[in-house]
Amino acid sequence: MFEVAVLTARDNVDLLVKQALEFIPSFVVITNELKFREVSDALKGLPTKVFSGENMLVEIVQKKEIDLVLSALVGFAGLYPTLAALGAGKDIAIANKETLVVGGEMVIHLAKENGCAVYPVDSEHSAIFQCLAGEENNPVEKIILTASGGPFRGMKKEQLARVTRKEALNHPNWCMGEKVTIDSASLMNKGLEIIEARWLFDLDPQQIEVVVHPQSIIHSIVQFHDGSMKAQMGLPDMRLPIQYALGYPKRLENSFPRFSFAEYPQLSFEKPDTETFRNLELAYYALKRGGNIPCILNAANEVAVQAFLEEKIGFLRIPEIIEEVMSMGNFIQQPTMDDYRETDKLARQMAGEMI
Numbered sequence: 001m002f003e004v005a006v007l008t009a010r011d012n013v014d015l016l017v018k019q020a021l022e023f024i025p026s027f028v029v030i031t032n033e034l035k036f037r038e039v040s041d042a043l044k045g046l047p048t049k050v051f052s053g054e055n056m057l058v059e060i061v062q063k064k065e066i067d068l069v070l071s072a073l074v075g076f077a078g079l080y081p082t083l084a085a086l087g088a089g090k091d092i093a094i095a096n097k098e099t100l101v102v103g104g105e106m107v108i109h110l111a112k113e114n115g116c117a118v119y120p121v122d123s124e125h126s127a128i129f130q131c132l133a134g135e136e137n138n139p140v141e142k143i144i145l146t147a148s149g150g151p152f153r154g155m156k157k158e159q160l161a162r163v164t165r166k167e168a169l170n171h172p173n174w175c176m177g178e179k180v181t182i183d184s185a186s187l188m189n190k191g192l193e194i195i196e197a198r199w200l201f202d203l204d205p206q207q208i209e210v211v212v213h214p215q216s217i218i219h220s221i222v223q224f225h226d227g228s229m230k231a232q233m234g235l236p237d238m239r240l241p242i243q244y245a246l247g248y249p250k251r252l253e254n255s256f257p258r259f260s261f262a263e264y265p266q267l268s269f270e271k272p273d274t275e276t277f278r279n280l281e282l283a284y285y286a287l288k289r290g291g292n293i294p295c296i297l298n299a300a301n302e303v304a305v306q307a308f309l310e311e312k313i314g315f316l317r318i319p320e321i322i323e324e325v326m327s328m329g330n331f332i333q334q335p336t337m338d339d340y341r342e343t344d345k346l347a348r349q350m351a352g353e354m355i
């Protein structure tokens with residue numbers, strides 16, 4: 001039912017080759033040029049054409065073989081290929097939240113202009129999207145994004161000061177990449193998600209709330225203007241939101257494990273501790289301020305998280321660096337693409353100098 005036309009990766013040759021051998025796509029891109037030989041040797045004899053280089057992504061997403069692009073790069077790097085795909089009239093399934101955090105206004109505008117759909121893959125946004133199905137003319141009062149609270153939920157600052165890289169990567173419910181797992185532990189993930197939701201669902205900042213729900217069974221909630229709430233629930237399994245985005249509007253049958261109330265006798269909820277986990281508040285500030293401020297927030301966070309992963313800074317330095325860079329950055333109300341590029345570069349420099 002699906003045909004894979006293009007597969008891309010940055011460094012992960014093994015997985016790219018394994019998937020290319022299984023799906024025989026028309027094109028493969030390994031953006032790290034040093035690994036081109038390795039990939040093309042491994043795929044010798046296949047009809048698949050192999051390319052390399054960062055710029056190739058922007059070109060390849062426009063190929064006529066493609067109906068839908070799954071944008072799942074990590075970080076700001078996802079913005080250009082996503083805009084290029086929309087420019088070529090492709091529908092997008094978006095897993096790369098940083099693209100919407102930085103350039104949400106541009107992305108949504110371009111999608112509308114070209115009649116392209118943008119399907120959320122992030123589990124919370126998929127949940128909202130599912131709750132809104134069939135409710136097109138019913139005004140939304142607010143949405144509530146659920147957060148697991150990550151591995152450090154309940155900790156205070158003194159404890160957070162001592163947490164290690166390994167502890168931060170040990171997420172209680174979700175199996176995800178390193179960047180998003182650290183963002184989860186620091187609550188920046190939820191911060192990026194409120195900004196993502198603002199663009200995906202055209203909401204005002206005060207319509208977006210966050211509740212901590214440690215079991216990650218309710219994936220998010222919509223409250224309509226009659227006060228009625230709809231929630232989407234299920235086991236935390238990323239295959240579901242991915243499948244919903246690819247299959248929309250159909251629900252495709254699968255045999256993934258099912259949720260059972262007997263195994264979860266208690267679902268609990270609590271207010272996020274933004275005093276200890278500063279990132280969520282910084283993200284709300286960026287959301288309300290708008291312009292290029294979310295771009296600064298994102299760039300500083302990417303640099304700080306990388307430094308934490310390399311064990312150059314402690315966990316509590318992450319929000320400190322972000323806050324400092326945000327306070328120093330130049331505010332631009334209506335940024336152009338060049339402004340975003342420049343803002344991203346400068347914010348990275350500033351954050352880098354603090355490490």
Ligand code: MG
Pocket residue numbers: 122123124193
């Ligand atoms: Mg999420």
